[in-house]
């Protein structure tokens with residue numbers, strides 16, 4: 186019996202482990218609810234809801250091929266042992282996973298069990314992340330070559346082994362979770378994933394490059410593929426192939442003198458984000474410790490001992506007194522998605538203005554990002570917190586972001602209704618309204634909406650001074666060289682990176 190282990194690859198389309206296993210003979214398609222993952226601090230019942238929706242469709246698709254999904258709850262080695270006792274396993278097939286410490290340690294236990302029982306583990310890459318990469322030199326080319334390869338052919342028929350109980354989809358309560366009360370989440374499954382890809386490439390994506398940064402336009406103009414990529418309802422290779430087809434078609438139109446609007450520019454910007462996806466995941470693959478430790482140890486001790494619980498609580502509860510920060514957090518509480526710039530601003534505010542260490546804030550947001558992808562998440566958190574030592578220190582102004590990204594307050598008023606009647610000119614800093622203005626607008630600061638938790642300019646200057654005090658140390662510079670060699674994208678020279686200045690966005 187072949188076993189295909191579905192993890193963050195909840196699809197039938199372009200699934201090489203499934204295609205190759207089915208060629209060998211009877212194939213059990215397995216999904217395991219692992220208590221360690223489900224009980225972890227990064228997991229939320231919204232994730233489970235998305236997974237279960239995806240499993241439902243996956244099972245139906247497998248059934249249409251005469252296969253089916255078998256569900257188990259437990260630790261993977263125990264599940265394998267029980268299956269092996271019923272029907273010996275010839276090989277375990279799965280995609281490589283660049284996960285967190287929990288999945289990394291779990292994989293080591295699975296590998297040991299398989300070795301001890303002389304069962305082969307055929308692990309197959311699923312995106313541009315390269316295992317045991319020796320050097321970042323040439324990584325981009327290797328990634329491009331991998332993604333150019335043909336898509337896996339969907340098996341025409343699956344021979345499902347007999348006599349193995351199917352198990353069933355597990356509702357949250359059965360796993361000790363409470364069902365999510367979020368009602369505005371993306372739906373899991375290959376069908377919604379493909380619909381989202383198609384609508385982006387043919388309709389929604391035209392103004393992506395100019396509309397991606399504002400939380401007003403981003404929900405529609407961004408691809409919204411992150412959740413589908415994170416849980417594998419779509420393969421990165423499928424997305425890249427569809428993108429290249431679309432770009433080819435648009436270039437032909439352009440060359441024939443037809444108008445193509447902003448499409449080609451937007452799709453170039455999208456293509457580079459897809460590459461960032463793999464670039465950031467490769468960092469965690471190459472250095473799993475960055476889930477917990479500063480990428481550059483020169484920044485150790487900077488924030489660890491100054492954690493202010495009241496700052497953390499105000500940030501989590503969207504009560505910082507900065508309308509854009511609070512609106513973004515409340516949007517996440519409802520939708521579990523927000524665009525890149527607003528994620529970066531939320532983290533910049535937590536790490537610089539509130540001087541919170543990135544680890545607790547990253548864990549909090551992992552539960553509120555439906556697209557939680559450890560490799561991107563932790564690498565981005567470190568980048569936006571200044572602890573990589575190689576990136577420009579970007580401290581976002583929560584005041585400027587209102588003026589730049591939501592000048593008429595559409596987004597803020599929607600998510601922070603207590604500010605609904607505050608005039609546009611006061612929306613970035615409502616505490617600056619006079620008492621008469623507060624009374625007129627029906628929003629009294631301190632009663633209906635909190636005053637700012639810290640003063641922007643003071644907090645910004647303090648953070649900048651502290652970051653640069655570390656950055657100019659010889660040890661920090663030496664460490665930056667190491668980080669660039671190990672993780673740098675190779676797009677810019679080292680000297681450019683090391684001279685980067687603080688940017689206030």
Ligand SMILES: Cc1cc2nc3c(=O)[nH]c(=O)nc-3n(C[C@H](O)[C@H](O)[C@H](O)COP(=O)(O)OP(=O)(O)OC[C@H]3O[C@@H](n4cnc5c(N)ncnc54)[C@H](O)[C@@H]3O)c2cc1C
Pocket residue numbers: 397407408409410411412414415455458459460461462463465523524525526528529532554556557558559561562563565566569
């Ligand atoms: C602090 C922080 C944490 C983040 N955590 C995650 C996470 O857990 N999971 C996740 O998928 N993305 C994460 N991102 C990256 C980015 O914000 C999201 O990928 C993007 O907003 C998802 O929306 P979209 O699919 O519409 O993206 P689009 O803008 O349409 O981009 C297309 C795809 O490119 C990739 N991508 C886009 N921007 C980035 C980026 N900056 N870095 C890496 N890949 C990118 C994603 O796969 C995305 O689906 C994080 C960003 C920050 C600043």
